[in-house]
Amino acid sequence: MPTNLRTCDLTNPLGLETTRPTLSWWLTKGPQTGYHVRVDGLWDSGEVESADQRIVYDGEPLTSRTAATWRVRVRDGEGRWTGWSPEARFELGLLDATDWSAAWITHPDWYDEAGDPRVGEGHPLPLLAGEFTPAKPVTRARLYVAGLGVYVASVNGEPVTDAVLEPPYSDFTRRVTYATHDVTALLRDGANAIGLALGPGIAHVFPHQDRYMKFFGSQAAPKAIAQLEVGYADGTSERFGTGADWLATEGPTTRSHWYGGEDHDARLEVAGWDAPGTDRSGWRPTTVRPDGTDLLRARACPPIRVTEELAATEKLVASDGTAVFDVGAVVAGWHELRLDLPAGQYLRLLPGDQLDAFGRVIQSKPTTGAPIFSTYVTKDGPQSWHPSFRYDGFRYVEAQGLPEHVGAEAVSALVLRADNNQIGRFETSDPLLNDIHTIIDRAVRGNMYSVLTDCPHREKLGWLEQAHLLFDVVAYNYDVAAYSRELLVGIAEAQTEDGLVPDTAPEYVVFDGAFRDDPNWGGALVRMPWQIYRWYGDTSAMERHYDAMRRYVDYLTGKAEDGILGYGLGDWFGLDQTTPVPLVGTWGYWRAARTMARVAGVLGRDDDAKRYRALTDTITSAFTGAFFKGERFGGGGQASEVLALDMGVVPDELAPAALDRLSQAVLEGDITVGEIALPALYQVLTRAGRHEALFGFATSTSHPSYGYQVRNGATALTEAWDGPTRGLSQNHYMLGAIDAWFYRGLGGIGQAPGSNGFRRLLIQPAAPGDLESVRASTGTPYGQAGVSWQRAGGEFALEVEVPPGSSAEVRLPDLGLERHAAPTGAVAVGDRAWEVPAGRWTFGASR
Template sequence: MVTNLRTCDLIDPLGIELTRPAFSWQLTGTTAQTGYHVQVEPGLWDTGEVESADQRVVYGGRPLTSRTAASWRVRIRDAGGRWSGWSPPARFELGLLSADDWTASWITHPDWHDEGNPRAGEGRPLPLLKGEFVLPQPVTRARLHVAGLGVYVATVNGAPVTDAVLEPPYTDFARRVVYATHDVAELLREGRNALGVELGPGIAHVFPHQDRYMKFFGSKAAPRAIAQLELDYADGSFGRFVTGPDWRAAEGPTVRSHWYGGEDHDARRTAAGWRPATVVPGTKDVLRSRACPPIRVTERLPATARLTAGDGTPVFDVGTVVAGWAELSLDLPAGRCLRLVPGDQLDDYGRVIQSKPTTGAPIFNTYVTKDGPQTWHPSFRYDGFRYVEVQGLPEHVGPEAVTALVLRADNTPTGTFETSDALVNDIHTIIDRAVRGNMYSVLTDCPHREKLGWLEQTHLLFDVVAYNYDVAAYYRELLVTIAEAQTGDGLVPDIAPEFLVFDAPFRDDPNWGGAIVRIPWQLYRWYGDPSAMQTHYDAMRRYVDYLTSKAEDGVLGHGLGDWIGLDDSTPVPLVSTWGYWRAASTMARAAGVLGRDDDAKRYRALSEQITAAFAHAFSGARSQASEILALDMGVSTDERALDRISEAVAGGGITVGEIALPALFRVLGRAGRHDALWAFATSTSHPSYGYQVRHGATALTEAWDGPTRGLSQNHYMLGAVDAWFYRGLGGIGQAPGSNGFRRLLIEPAAPGDLESVRASTVTPYGGVEVSWTRADGEFTLDVTVPPGSSAEVRLPELGLARHAVPDAAVKLGAHAYEVPAGRWTFGAGR
């Protein structure tokens, strides 16, 4: 009856650093939990039988220390007082909690270390590091703790230690470097063994190359690595092998890698000229363990065609815009130089388009062949592309030579959405593809020219991401990165990590920086987990107080406005003041949940002050965004404004930008104006999602007319409609006052000529599924409610007087019913 055990929202994690981890579980069947009993072995904690419906509990046993390995199990009591059997055990293991646990040293190639020189290693091949050691007997346990800067690939006896790629994730590398822990026992052998690390500069060390595109240049740290292999032998003894002065260094076959501009690899080169590695002075206090899923290859897309441009250049099409690696598989003689040019679009001559406003330019990878069958892809950077020019390729090579390896943070997919309308399905697909294309170690805004963590999307489109993926651990890690970027005066910059400092307002906008306040609240609401609010409460408070210090009489005057909006009459201070209000009101609610009553009172008063100031300062603003944001705040309740906006939206006259767009779907959805939203969702004229689909977009683009205008072809910032797809058409939401989907609100709309919808997502209590159809005056709704939840089901008002409802349903109103966990069918007809 008990399944899906998670520790810190991860499956059997290795190397965590939380000494009070959270345990969670789900139930099968339909019974409600009334009690739980958790045991953590060996002898660390036993809760006894606890009277509670909670399916998430924080460890409260004996202190956990570095390297603690434990297992836990849970049983539950059902509504009838019966106890389940014990669940299968889940496991977790702590990493190295103190700098003193590290005896390894940071090392690098001698030519890549010049203390104080930000251009160390420039123009040199990338370094290889190698250490050899002897195992005198079999091992029963082997843990490799490893980190590197900027990107590393670690191997044991030539085999990768993990399928994670582009490690480590983005952080403020001067303050925090993420290390990973791997079980490498299966890769070891008795006798001689070798541990290797390949290094690339990544975003930590961006050279000022003149022949390639670069968003910026600068160095946080030159490439280096640290590794500590800890061994338990069969006879009960212990061993340790660490990076240090006994390691060797050489130059490898990758002769250049630039995070933005490209990577060059000469497969003819072999490692030679091994020299003693250089020990890099540096603290180990910056090392912190990985706390969320890493980036992995999640799809392999073979090229669908080899095209030929007007000048004869071969161009490979993988069929859809993606982010990741273009992999070559060839059988050629040595010495052929190939240039791979990635891009999202083709020009009129069939060549890949690159320009600074779209992808950045020039961006290319080069590969010099060795002799015979060979496979290669970049290892230390990635690209956004659909098409790949391969200049220098022989004419006989077919489409099988190129495969797209699609990369993203490996957050578990949780959502499905499908309707009877093919266009709407395509819109959902291109939005999801854009989310995947930007779900890296931070949520980026595009995978080519930027690769930066712009923050507005993280919270404005939180539900778009969370309906489709399990991001509980991922978003908590994003918050750590955002909090690290906060300045001493409380400012949260528009990007995190802040690898470069932009000029205001591109550094200081409340709808970007407000992520520090909104995300902890969203994690609480979505997953029922208050830990992010507890951890970041001071940072949240400092940010709202920073905004207050910049406001004049409740109005905040600086910012970017309603970015990429089609109506430039919306006042920038109006949009910023709305963001200020949203941060203050969220702060009040968070303080209330955490029992900070004085703060809750103070921030409620601030929110009311901002509301009054907004009403006074912007009473005459009549742009679409202005009226939507006023309605969202409750400043306006004007039905005429709703009518004006609904009529405009239905007619395809949407003018809002990315800040007001989620509020537009929220406001019109709450007001029941689903027919207007449906008309917009199915429009194919500019501006609309359908325009993008009809003009060939395979991922959501940066602008409404992106496929015909240019700009990035892989941007998810305009993807707010996807939340309405799930919540409005699928009807999957939370009842008022619910957190973590404890009590569902199933309220599907059936606008226009839509005939059917199937939607599902996974909540902390399990999967929720909604499926409805209508035909010939009959409406049928199937709802699956997971154990631990209940649901209020509201049938759409379709003028159908006859209702057929389950026997278990309790009537709440004319069209509303309450049901417990289970699978239920509702019907309506004439």
């Protein structure tokens, strides 16, 4: 029976914008030789001869608000059809600006007709409310809602969703994301109320003097739009939307700044403000803004949610008596207070990742930004509070003004991230490796928001190099099929008319020089569609962004001289100062051109494929001519050799010596490469089978190493190798590329040559050093792929799980063992290598 039915890589999504959604499923048993899909009342595919488990809806044209259920049955290898799967659902949103009858509204104090970027400064954040009474009993209700910069929506005093920090990042001058919610269960007979609380978010970062700001500027002042559509049992419907009949008042949040902090006075809370029947006689009419609805676009990936709650492990007391709460790990999200105090207590809360010698929270501009603090004024009695319109990165919360009797139970961390399903698991017999995986994963979580940020405090920007250089690190651990496509929409929006892709997207602040224009950052626009295709077998991103990708490669060509791209940030954060910036920039240019040739080939753009293959050859020749110096490349440092090896331009007679030098340096922990060359270093050594060197580095605890971070107290990966003792960001995943080697090298989970979407697996685990066991698994478009191996006493045992719809080649590591055993059904294809279909398989080796 097919299972895990998904639409556009989402489970039962509401508010889709695409009129030709992708439908996919898993099998509980394989193989599949045919499928039959029915989208009730809209399309019947008929019986199709195919092994495809990912197809595109090809039925009646879909229109706004279309709600559909669909099922699939499949034919097995013996020609037998399964029964129909359980139903899956999808629903379209509002596809045209004319579908909106609601208007954008705001508080009068937060609107300036001339567009003053400081509008609202000094005013409390607004609350907006409107009441309505359905004419008949409601059988179906949908709320379509958007707001800027951050909104919280409620119906009859209840939140409409557990999504937070809505909407996601976008270029708000070109696109604002709206969400669709089923609010049927929240409505009641008689009067009902919708509430919208607004904050400025990153859309409206006004300048101020007392707190940290990465930048200031406004794309849009706070505003909101909401449209409730209710359906009645008789088939009729009715709409209620934001407009001139709504009312506005000042809320208890007196200030919110995306970077600097949030202030809340609980004494000013308005009881029942979003409930029906509340006396709003003192409220003011909302200002109806003239903005249209043509920028509204449906959300197409999972939102940010609270995914974890960490209670404070202890309450510390600094040398001056200040209370400091430790939640046990560096996280990103909200600090939540739970108190029972009299009214009027003024608290000042400082988040941070480290403590100074006196036990106080450290904040500095290179580390977290400074100063960052929130304030809270208590009301009387039991109460709880957390920021609602911004977030922080922290492990510690310094609470100034807190009465001495308040204990550790008063503070907890609500951990936030984009709610992409966690699909990866990795564990070994070595506790240090497990800890390294944990700190890398914690840093990925801390930066997986509506864009992939590089740290959750001082930056909060979508720097693009990690999005593609560490794509596999994120994808092994989380299902980012829909999320990655949405990231690409924002990257493409940021592209300038001349083809440049800035280093950050959305581009809320324009940086200078290479901090705006570097091919190893902007190259994400070209690399990510290819990576989505390789990982998920999905060509839609390549098709959608093809012209933008081509314009970017052509932009780089226009900047290059004789095949050399002579500018950029170089091997950022590298310890080797001999690496030429043009060498690193030209490598990024080469990767973009090579990827473009591959994309064009897959899409059948044969002329383009030929042109970009020729360009790749030109860059390759130019790279060798410019940077090959005698027997070494560039300045002879590690990054130069790594990138040359990755390009395949090191002469055959010199490649072994280059690999030996790199392997020895890595084994000894003498790594000097920066964040650009680091992923390539692991990939080059993995392809060469140099797992012993990688294992030696992975288990090192001297500087530089991951083990150094673990041994010195890091609970999330830090920005610098010596981050826990040096400072800088304590929640930064740019050095985390080794996590891909954990899965692909130690776990052995990869794809066979020529495979896309994990249709054919290559299971090839390494067993270096004294490592005794590894257990790894990850999700694929066909289901869970897993590996577990153990060795002891001269015996090696390997268990492999191949998901239905896939097949695998399994290769045992060369451990010098004489006897190798394979299960019945495995077909030998070489020494210690077998082909197997889907299923669970056990292999062994012994003396």
